[in-house]
Structures are given as structure tokens and as C-alpha cells.
Amino acid sequence: MTTKIPKTGVSLYSYAGEFGVSMTLEDCFAEMNDLGTQGLEILANAHIQNYPNPTEEWLEEWRRLLKVYDIIPVEYGHWVDSRMIPGRELTTQESYERLIKDIKLAGKLGFTVLRTKLGVIDFDLNPVPNWREFIEMALPLAEEHGVVMCPEIHQPTELNSKMVSDYVEFIEKTGTKHFGLNIDFGIFQTAERMVVPGFDNPPSTPEEIIPFLPYTYACHAKFIHMTEDFIEPTHPYEAIIKVLKENNWGGYMLSEYEGKNKDLAGYATDQVRKHHVMMNNFLSK
């Protein structure tokens, strides 16, 4: 059995406060290249000009940038905005049609994982009740385009919850390799957790991820503050990375900065750089 270790990357969400204002897509790629990291997450409807129909000229530029800056397209963030039409939920067919556009575009851009954000129906963040139907309809197309659709497991959801068991049950029942999980490290956050009225969920422990690793195709390496000595005081990074390494998980940890001052030029880039120093430290231990 080959030994695998997690790989690193950046979700361009980290630079959201500067993207289009003080950073172009090329600046984001150049920054990643400077960090010596390759794994890229974009948000389709933010970073693709003329989404969902980019021009040939844009596609050519995309391929040039990937090559010049040595970037690997990993995760393609997209949404099924189930209430995009006021007053009703999208039908199963309409939701499926949303997926078709994104699966094809993600495949064309070279991505392998889709962070498929589903519409939710309550404060527990339970997904729309027909998710199984439209996801199942899209599985053959996902297979054809070589992508795996992954809902994001995010605070206040816990790993050991009905929602996550429902996803796993669907994967096991269908036997699919084209639907899985994106785990956001915020579920492990031990301090300054999101305040959600009615929720007092404890953080999941890093060990709790182990049974879900076979279904986990990417992780959002969520962080909210890096200190000058490369510590993230609110997330147990050393323990998380240790568990991932010990369990031979070789997917991408994509830095996702969700702290303050995102609009302040240079602040998020400084934070992401420190985050990479920390991840590299723990990966080499």
C-alpha cells in the first residue's frame, strides 16, 4: 500500500475581499505559486468570467495561467440555489439542470472535485428533501466528466449527525465514486465558534473523521487567525494533520481564510502564507 499524505492548496475564497479589487485571477495564482502550493479551489460564479458561459479567450487564458503558475485545479465550488426563484423551491429537474452546467464546466476546466453546496431548509442546515433524486440523476454525467460531487460539512453540523449518515448511506447504497464529502475543519473549531441561535454543538474531535475519510475527497482547511509564530489558536491543526497522515489520507487541504480584515490589502495573503508555514510544519513532523 502506497503511503499517502495530505496535499496543500488554497481556496480563492480566502482572497475574496481583494479579488476584483486589488487582485486579479493571475495575482491569486502567482501568490499560490509563491507559496509553493498547487491545489486550487475556485468559486465558479466568482472566478469564471461570464459564468456559466466563459469565452474561448478566457478558457485559453485559464490554461495558460495553470501552466505558468504550476497550478492543479482541484475543487470547483458551486451552488444549487434552491430558492433562486422567489416563493418556491427548484424542482428536481431544475436542480439537475443546474448540476449539468457545473459538472460540464468543471470537467472542461480540469477540476476533479465539486464542492456542491445544496440549498437548506432549516437552521440544522438540512439539505432540500429531493437532494437524493437530483444527485442520483447527475451521477452518470459526473462519471463521464471525471468529477465527484461533495456537499460541505460545516458548522454547526457535527460529523456524527443524521445529515452525514444520510450522505454516507447514499454513497454506500449507490456504490458511487462520484458523490462524497468535503469536510470543513471548522467542525473541529474549539474556540470562537460560530454563534447559531439554538445550537450549542460541541466541536467534533479530529479522530471522529477517521470513518469518513474513504468518502472525503477534499477538506477546507478553515482558519480564522494565524499568530506570528505560526499557530492557529482556534483549530487543533496538529491533531487534525496527524490523524490525516496516520490514516493515509492523500487529498487536498485547501486553506480557507475566514478571519477579519479580508478587505484590507495584503492581510489575507499574509494570513494564508502563515497558514502554509504551519501546515508544512505539521506535515513534515
Added chain:
Amino acid sequence: MRLLEQQLIQLRGFRNAKIADNVIGFQVPIRLTYYRGVWASQLRAATVTVNGEVYANEQVFWTIDGNTIEQSELASTTDVHWNSMNTAILTVRKEGGLTPGVYDVKVSYDFSSSYLPPAIDTGYFETKGERKMVLVK
């Protein structure tokens, strides 16, 4: 790509709006300060306030990616996407437009986001901007 100003209301493009030679009002370019683009149907009616005078509903129409959309048509416009890299133009109908000068301009708009619980899927991202704006012509 062309970079935009950090502020919600963009200075470049603040001018009187003409159809042929008729000044039908004035236009206010705005940025989507959200981290991803939205479909027009996710938007709710915007309000523009100039020196305290409020313009809303049918007094304002949107231009997104070259498409003109009345505020009453936003809900049914599911095929026009406002990318966060581009400005949208709010045109305010006002006979004769504005005379050259400095104006206190406020804009507010809102949109739905379905990954939030239905009870808060609008309101949560309600966006407001205010800026002293110079109109040249």
C-alpha cells in the same frame, strides 16, 4: 479583467443616462460586494437615495451584463448572472437628470442565498453603500 473600486458605489459611470438625445435620468454603477455572483432572480429591489430623495421600485431599473431589467422583472429573470467582477448599473428615472455637482448617494439592495435557512435567506446579506459622488455630465 478590469479592477473595481473597493467601495460599493463606483465613481466611474456616475452620469446622466440618455436614450437617443433625451436625458431619462441618471445612472449609479455598483459592485457586488458578495464573494460570489448571483442570478438576477436572487436580487430584491434596490433603493437609491440622492441628497435625501428616495428612488425605489419602478423609478429604478437594473442593467446587468448588458441586459436591462425592471425591478418588477428581477424575480423571473433566471438567466442573467451578475458576476462579482462586473458592475451592475442602477438607472434612476428622473426627467432632465442631475445637474453637474456633488451628490450624497446611497444605495441598498438585497439578495437571497439558499445555503442559509429560509428564515434568513434574505436580509442576511442586505448591502448598503454611501458615497459623495461627482457628476460631470
